[in-house]
Amino acid sequence: MTKADVQDKLKEVFSHFHGEQQELIPLLQETQARFRYLPAAAMREIARFLHMPEATVYGVSTFYAQFKLTPLGKRIVRVCRGTACHVRGSSKVLAEMEKQLGVKAGETTEDREYTLETVACIGACALAPTMTIDSETYGKMTTKKVAEVLGDSSKAG
Ligand code: FES
Structure with a gap:
């Protein structure tokens, strides 16, 4: 998946949110639903969108078992x-x-x-x-x- 593909899909996901920090979990859920996992590039964009450190986004994604950081099988x-x-x-x-x-x-x-x-x-x-x-x-x-x-x-x- 190219960077442009990731950005296109994310643009659509972001259009459902306001960019507020409390939206992190629903935003991660929706991103994962779109990609079937959380690509590193998407997490960086989410951090930017929510004005929070990448480490926070990464920390939350690894804390909850529902989030997958590697692609899932078919x-x-x-x-x-x-x-x-x-x-x-x-x-x-x-x-x-x-x-x-x-x-x-x-x-x-x-x-x-x-x-x-x-x-x-x-x-x-x-x-x-x-x-x-x-x-x-x-x-x-x-x-x-x-x-x-x-x-x-x-x-x-
Ligand atoms: S323990 Fe309930 S379905 Fe396996």
């Missing part, structure tokens, strides 16, 4: 690590997912196809252990089903 895989899923073996599902994707939780595959994350509970405890790929939920997961759901998701896209 698909987001989330393995539930809540209690119900944990007692039914979610750590084995996660380990198998890490093995098949070749990344650890929190990382993105080199081809940017998948980002692997963990979540506390997705509200489908009856189906534990659960996981999601984008908006699709997969229940009663086993290590054997991991390859199957990854195959499904690649056909979907």
